[in-house]
Amino acid sequence: MxxxxxxxxLLGEAAWETLYIVAASLLFGGIAGLFIGLGLYVTRPGSxxxxxxxxxxxxxxxxxxxxxxFIIFIAAIQPLARAVLGxxxxxxxxxxxxxxxxxxxxxxxxxxxxxxxxxxxxxxARAAGAGPFRIxxxxxxxxxxxxxILGYTFVLIVLVDMSAVGGYIGGGGIGNFAIQYGxxxxxxxxxxxxxxxxxxxxxxxxxxxxxxxRRIMRR
Amino acid sequence: MxxxxxxxxxxxxxxxxxxxxxxxMTDVVKSYPSAQKGGAPVVAIDGVTLEVERGDVYxxxxxxxxxxxxxxxxxxxxxxxxxxxxxxNGTEITSLPERSMRAVRGDIGMIxxxxxxxxxxxxxxxxAYPLEVAGRSSAEVTARVAEMLAFVGLSDKAKNYPDQLxxxxxxxxxxxxxxxxxxxxxxxxxxTSALDPETTSEVLSLLARVNRELGVTIILITHEMxxxxxxxxxxAVMDGGRIVERGDVFDVFSQPENAASARFxxxxxxxxPSPVEVATLKARHEGRIVTFSFRDGNASQAQVFLDLAxxxxxxxLVYGGINDIRGRAFGxxxxxxxxxxxxxxxxxxRIATHSEVTEVSR
Numbered sequence: 001m002x003x004x005x006x007x008x009x010l011l012g013e014a015a016w017e018t019l020y021i022v023a024a025s026l027l028f029g030g031i032a033g034l035f036i037g038l039g040l041y042v043t044r045p046g047s048x049x050x051x052x053x054x055x056x057x058x059x060x061x062x063x064x065x066x067x068x069x070f071i072i073f074i075a076a077i078q079p080l081a082r083a084v085l086g087x088x089x090x091x092x093x094x095x096x097x098x099x100x101x102x103x104x105x106x107x108x109x110x111x112x113x114x115x116x117x118x119x120x121x122x123x124x125a126r127a128a129g130a131g132p133f134r135i136x137x138x139x140x141x142x143x144x145x146x147x148x149i150l151g152y153t154f155v156l157i158v159l160v161d162m163s164a165v166g167g168y169i170g171g172g173g174i175g176n177f178a179i180q181y182g183x184x185x186x187x188x189x190x191x192x193x194x195x196x197x198x199x200x201x202x203x204x205x206x207x208x209x210x211x212x213x214r215r216i217m218r219r
Numbered sequence: 220m221x222x223x224x225x226x227x228x229x230x231x232x233x234x235x236x237x238x239x240x241x242x243x244m245t246d247v248v249k250s251y252p253s254a255q256k257g258g259a260p261v262v263a264i265d266g267v268t269l270e271v272e273r274g275d276v277y278x279x280x281x282x283x284x285x286x287x288x289x290x291x292x293x294x295x296x297x298x299x300x301x302x303x304x305x306x307x308n309g310t311e312i313t314s315l316p317e318r319s320m321r322a323v324r325g326d327i328g329m330i331x332x333x334x335x336x337x338x339x340x341x342x343x344x345x346x347a348y349p350l351e352v353a354g355r356s357s358a359e360v361t362a363r364v365a366e367m368l369a370f371v372g373l374s375d376k377a378k379n380y381p382d383q384l385x386x387x388x389x390x391x392x393x394x395x396x397x398x399x400x401x402x403x404x405x406x407x408x409x410x411t412s413a414l415d416p417e418t419t420s421e422v423l424s425l426l427a428r429v430n431r432e433l434g435v436t437i438i439l440i441t442h443e444m445x446x447x448x449x450x451x452x453x454x455a456v457m458d459g460g461r462i463v464e465r466g467d468v469f470d471v472f473s474q475p476e477n478a479a480s481a482r483f484x485x486x487x488x489x490x491x492p493s494p495v496e497v498a499t500l501k502a503r504h505e506g507r508i509v510t511f512s513f514r515d516g517n518a519s520q521a522q523v524f525l526d527l528a529x530x531x532x533x534x535x536l537v538y539g540g541i542n543d544i545r546g547r548a549f550g551x552x553x554x555x556x557x558x559x560x561x562x563x564x565x566x567x568x569r570i571a572t573h574s575e576v577t578e579v580s581r
Contacts, residue, residue, distance in 0.1 A: 124335035127295055127406075128349035128396075129324040138348075142339040218380060 004189050007181055014177035015197050021095055021163045021173050026156055028099035033106025033155075036062065038136065040107060041114040048122065048132040058107075065104040070162050073101045074169060094171035098162050106155050113147040114140060146217035153209025157202050164198075174198055240306070241404055241436050242271040242294055247303035249289055263289040265460035266303070273403070276430050276437045278451030278468070280444065280483055286460040287440045291406050294438065295327045296320040308403065325353050328397030328435075332409035334389040336381040336396070343368070343377040346395045353400050367395040371425060387418035394425060398435065405429065407439045411446055423450050444487040448472065448544060456480040472542065473514050473549035489540030490551030492579065500537050501580050506557035508537065509567065512575040514549040519574040523552075530566040532558040553579065 036058060042048050043055035068076070074097045078088040081096045117140055125139045141148075164175025174194050182191030249264035263286045271277045281287045292298040293305055300313045310323055328349075336345050343364050350360045368374045371391040381389055390410060397405055407426065411419040427450055429435050439451060447454050447468060455465040456479055464477040472488060475481040485491065491510065492500060500508055513520050527534050534554045541550035556563050567576055 118333070118335065120331055120333050120335040121337060123297060124329070124331065124337075124396075125348070125352075126297060127324060127327070127329040128352050129321040130348075130352045131318070131321055134352065138351075139337060143337060145339060218382075 003187055004193055007190060007193075010181070011174075011177060011193060011197065014172060014174045014194075015201075017091065018160065018163055018173040018175075018201070021091055021098070021166065021171065022156065022159045024095045025098035025102060025159050025163070026152075028095070029102035029106060029159070030152060030155065032099065032103035034110055036103060036107035037110025037114065040111040041140075042132065042136065048126070048135055062104045062107055065101070066108065068101070070097075070101055071165050071168065073097065074165065077101070078169065089170035091166070091171045091173075093169055094163070094166045094173075097169070098159060102155065102159060102162065105158070106152075109151040109155060110148065113144050113151050116147055117143045146213050149209060149213040149216060153206060153213070156205050156209070160198060160201055160205075239272050240270050241273045241275075241308060242269070242438065243304075243306040244269040244293070245304040247290075247293060247305060248301045249286075249293060249298060250301045262460055264293065264300075267460075267462055269455060269462065269465075271436060271438060273436055274430070274434060275453055276426075276439060276451045278439045278441065278447040278454040279457060280441055280447055280454060281457030281479075282442060285457040287457050288408055290457070291408055291438060291440050294404075294406060295324050295329060325349070325400055326402045327404045327406060328400070328402040329406040329408065330390065330393045330397050330410045332412045334381070334386075334393045334413075336389055336392055338381050340380075341377065342373065342379050342381070342384070342392050345381065345392055346399050349396060349399045363399055367399050370398075371395045385418070386414050387421050390414065390418075390422050391425060394422075394429065398429065398433065401433075403434075403436060405435050405437045407437060409440055409442070412441065412443065419446070420449070426450060444483045448487055452545075456483065469544045469547050469549070472544055473512075488542050488551075490538070490542070490553075492538045492553055496538065497579050500553070500555070504535065504537055504555035506533075506535075506555045507563060507581040508553060508555055508579045510538075510551055510553045510577045510579055511570070512549070512551050512577070515547055520550075520552070523570050523574055526566055526570050527554075527556070530558075530562050532556050532563055532566055 039058050040055065040062070043051040043058065045052065045055070065073075074094075077097045077100060078093065081093040082088040085092050085096055087093055121139060121143060122135060125135045130138070163171075163173050164178075166173045167176030167179050174197055178191050178194035181187065182189075182194060245268050247264055247267045247269075248262065250260040250262045252260055254261075265286075267286075267290060269290075279287045279290060289298055293300050294307060296312055296315065296317075303313065305312050307323060308326060312320065312323055315323065337348065340348070346364045346367050347360050350363055355363070364377070365374070368377055371394055373388060373391055373395070376384065376388065376392075381392065384392065393410075394405075405426075410426070411422050414422060423446065426437060426439075430437050437450075439446065441447060451468050453466065454468050454471050455462045456471070456477060457463070458477075458479040464471060464475065464480040471480055472484055475484045485493075497508065511520075511523050524534075534556050536552060537555045538553035539551055541548055567578070570576055
């Protein structure tokens with residue numbers, strides 16, 4: 001227990017690091033996932049920019065990358081991280097790996113939520129003379145915003161999960177803290193302190209996500 | 220100037236050399252590739268030729284799957300015709316690229332069965348949408364939105380969201396949105412089918428105002444004959460992707476020539492007994508059961524009774540109804556006739572010279 005009190009400043013630092021890693025991954029991976037998901041939605045047969053070839057390519061790409069276990073993906077993507085960032089280790093490389101790995105999963109969530117928008121509403125916009133890009137901007141995204149926020153809330157929690165293996169490539173964060181000071185030093189109290197912090201994060205994220213979505217959907 | 224003001228208002232466009240037809244379809248075919256590989260294509264529209272004139276309220280009626288929804292979507296290019304020609308407002312649209320099609324759509328309003336309002340936007344933003352697409356200035360948009368909401372009687376709902384409105388109010392917003400850019404043509408796709416009877420008549424009278432006060436031509440898709448009766452001036456009956464009958468609403472209602480049209484007409488026209496009812500009538504009444512049909516309130520109804528009385532035939536009114544279509548009446552009266560058979564035959568022959576006579580049972 002004394003050991004845990006000694007480690008509290010490190011725990012605080014690790015918690016901040018997790019927040020930073022998750023926020024940066026959400027920014028990059030979330031935006032990339034939004035575009036890939038939009039691509040899936042608009043090119044699917046019968047949609048506003050129907051294109052069988054583009055749809056097949058994106059669809060296959062997503063299906064290839066999405067099921068790779070993240071702990072393997074993080075190692076597999078290391079050479080690319082080295083080429084792009086100049087380093088394959090540390091928080092930068094971790095954010096790089098999470099952003100790419102998560103983007104494909106996020107794209108499916110985006111696609112699913114866009115599909116909840118009634119085709120009739122899209123047709124009404126087309127009948128008013130709107131083109132595909134205007135429809136995406138002024139109808140599709142605003143109409144799907146509530147479900148999208150809930151989807152991204154779910155994603156954010158997945159990102160917390162993904163960030164926990166950061167220690168394998170020299171990244172920090174709460175997962176690294178739990179492994180290094182709790183698991184490897186046979187100190188379950190330390191591990192559980194890290195677990196409590198993660199539970200707190202997840203609760204807060206879900207709470208704010210729900211509140212925001214409720215506000216947008218006005219119910 | 221004075222002459223123009225006082226002269227009877229000509230059909231808009233004639234003086235400017237614009238043809239009277241606002242929509243002109245010739246041999247239009249729309250087919251979809253089969254769902255299965257190598258299957259025969261599904262033909263939704265099978266060679267339709269249709270002229271809609273400016274100022275018309277043109278009703279298109281048919282059962283689900285008859286192709287009427289596809290037909291109306293060909294007019295604003297939401298669907299592309301497989302072959303044939305479609306001229307809207309003087310523009311041949313079948314060969315038009317999507318980008319130019321968007322400009323044509325700005326002059327065609329559309330309303331839908333499920334209203335299709337943008338749930339994320341207020342009533343005012345919904346009505347503003349087509350104006351923003353058309354690139355109007357924000358002052359112009361604000362003024363026009365207020366004007367349209369006043370026209371449909373929903374000025375007080377401007378800041379509400381669609382999910383706070385009743386079905387009838389939603390469709391009125393749909394109408395305001397469809398007419399915001401002052402289009403000359405309105406497409407109504409089953410616009411009242413999701414509404415209860417009372418709200419339906421409210422929306423129908425609004426559409427009648429749209430046609431009368433704003434001079435908007437309306438193409439009205441429905442499977443409800445009642446909607447055609449109360450609003451349309453002309454009607455086309457669709458069956459299996461073809462137009463099987465068309466014409467003046469009064470003519471089609473009073474004398475349907477096609478079996479499908481007759482079935483539709485019988486849903487709203489009172490007076491012709493069904494075979495089951497004929498059996499009941501026969502069991503209940505003596506004598507011969509004869510239906511007399513009258514059109515346009517001519518004198519023949521009185522003449523029928525005079526002829527029967529003069530021949531000494533006893534008659535009893537057993538079934539019937541008089542229908543009114545936009546001020547013109549037609550009706551069917553079924554009588555049970557008793558008396559000498561030969562006398563009945565000769566009087567029926569005489570009546571047949573001025574009225575329509577159908578002997579349903581003897």
